[in-house]
Amino acid sequence: MAKMFLKLCVLLSAFIINIDALSHSEDNILYFFPQAQRDGLNIVWAHDLNSNTKLTRALEGNAMMLEADVSLRDRGTANQVPIMAPSSMSVSDITLEQWIDMVTRYTNKGIVLDFKDVQAVQPALDIMLLKEAQLRVPLFFHADIIAGPNGQNSVNLIQPTEFVAIVNAVFPNATFSLGYVSEVAGVNRQDRYTWTMIFDMLDASSTVTTHPITYNFRAIWATKSWQKFVWILGLTNRYSVTIWSKVRDPLTNYNGLEQLRSHGDKRRIFYDLAPDHIKRLKSDVALIPPTTSTPKVWNKNLWEGNSSTMTGGYIYLSTEGAAIVGDSYSGYIQTIDNWKSSKDGRKPLIVKGKVQFVNRNVQSSPGPSSAEIIIRAAPMTNGAVIVPIKGIKCAIEDNGRILIQDLMSHHSSLEKRIRPADCYTFEILDNGQQITFNVKIAQCSDADFPPTYIDNGSLVFDNVTNTANATVSLVQVAKGGNNKNIVLEDFSIMGEKFIRIRNRQPGNTAVESRPAGLTIFLTIISFVLLKIFS
CATH class of the missing domain: 2.60.120.200 (Jelly Rolls)
Incomplete structure (x- = not known):
């Protein structure tokens, strides 16, 4: 009886180790939130939670993923501190450390940290590393690293090489959330994501070889870009796409979002949309009859x-x-x-x-x-x-x-x-x-x-x-x-x-890359332990 109990303990430990190896992984976001019924449309997002009041309200609500901006107070000085604010010039009543402590009291909430200053990444991750034992939730690190539609003149781009290197080194199991700087109206009046933008993004994230990545695209340009989003999903199961919008975006054509859902993997398409936009999309989706997939010419x-x-x-x-x-x-x-x-x-x-x-x-x-x-x-x-x-x-x-x-x-x-x-x-x-x-x-x-x-x-x-x-x-x-x-x-x-x-x-x-070596190693360890206790 004692041997059997020891065997069960070893198996349970190995299972926990394997789960921990995949913690913070976007691959598991739909498993972490079973109420989403394995459909990215059902993940509920809350963002701009840069104050104590906004965060408290979100923690008490039905949001599953909580997003906030990280900046540095007293940037460049010996007293600099990561705070929750869109820029170092903004006033905030909550530091990153306080924010993490509040969120981790509610273990059913995922975390999305949005960086607009690459200098804030290392100090913030140092704090996150100290809190790692508390972080048993999906963890996303977001940055806009490529100029998107009408965003060529933006000064808000994060330098991708440094951002990717820091996150790669400190949090090997977190999810990269990578996006484009864009403007709805601009001098060039671009109305889609071009292939050049897609390849620039893939090039900038090419050193991310094991992390899951979710690529962020603005909903207003989905109508003329959705085929490229499906193409990205077809590269590897590590990739997902997150479609987002702002309240003031003039989103009137939902055909691209509907086509994306019909042709893409709904488990890897997420919708961080403004309230009216997500409500309209869900209403339209409910009316779309099931589609039968046509055989692809390309194999x-x-x-x-x-x-x-x-x-x-x-x-x-x-x-x-x-x-x-x-x-x-x-x-x-x-x-x-x-x-x-x-x-x-x-x-x-x-x-x-x-x-x-x-x-x-x-x-x-x-x-x-x-x-x-x-x-x-x-x-x-x-x-x-x-x-x-x-x-x-x-x-x-x-x-x-x-x-x-x-x-x-x-x-x-x-x-x-x-x-x-x-x-x-x-x-x-x-x-x-x-x-x-x-x-x-x-x-x-x-x-x-x-x-x-x-x-x-x-x-x-x-x-x-x-x-x-x-x-x-x-x-x-x-x-x-x-x-x-x-x-x-x-x-x-x-x-x-x-x-x-x-x-x-x-x-x-x-191509798809999975941490197979880690899984094999843990399996061997589990087998050896079982033999020892047998």
Whole structure:
């Protein structure tokens, strides 16, 4: 009986240790609040709790997540103290230490600390570290680190490198809440989150490799941006999105929020909306009939990616599509297995999709940018610059030039020009002896209107070597040029697939990362303890 009791104690201890290892984790926010019924729409937020009175009212209410700003009183002096206020110039009647003590009396309330001054982060986290034993609730650290719509001239951006480094070092299990500085009205009158903004955010948070991250987006621009939010959710289960609004935001169109909910994972979409906005959204959602998901053309599981951190390259494989970001030839994606046409040519290899060229926030360099699809490819070389070395390259440049080239014979190529555009659809047909490359100007998925002109081109490459007996025949995509990144949508492959024996190359790819090592370690410890007490 005593042995059995000891076994139960060991198992319970191991369980508690594992739960503690995941404490403060956004992954568990819906488990921490079972009343939310595993739906982010049901999480209740309260913010701007920068006074004793406001905090007391929120603690007595039904709010689940409590948000307040952290600044420094007597900033830059030996007497500086973290206080709850939007800036060091503001008056506050409560310090961070007092605020934490009050909140942790109510263990059913999560914490969101909003930093608008990077100098306040380390002093605040020093205090949080002293209070860590009390912090058994979801814990978010928020900062606006990227310029969003109409926010290019803002001075309120937090320097992301320092913010991320401090939180990474002090609270390895907390959730990063990262946002954009934005203005509803501005000189540029931007009305959406652009791909450039999305990639800037992903780049700024690239060193966050184990923490959960919730990316914050303003609701007023969801109508023209929701597809990008779903794309982010498709990168990894560590990512969630938080949609927010202010009381005065002229939010009248809720279609984007409804589409986001219909197409995204409702367990990883949160809504920190003004009272009237959340009330309207819940009313609309109640009237939306259940939707049946349509099969995706793109299959993330067919692909792998690799990139070079030396040239700032990133490969993003989402359930919704892919992106290649960085300098020229800084990364690529390729099929996990081989694809080719059938031996008799009756079942050709067909590769098709859409490519969008996206501006980068870098100094312009000479030359066009290109999306290069390589069929019949051999594995690429890995290094500072990753260059395709074998296969048939079908390239589209943003200046309208299209090209087919045998990489083993640089003199064997065909090219043609159509009008320059941001988006093109393409189709490659390989019947074993002839390759046809069709390209057409297309409407970008986030564009309001179709292109003002339609243009297309076709190239037919004859007398290519029959690859029916080839042992390696991959499909790859790379990016040439420094000025633009590329986004791939509706990318599909048809043909004969055969398994390739390979060693996966580690790359700078945005994929799901979980603390598996910690779980394995704790499992081993639990097993050893059980053996000891047996």
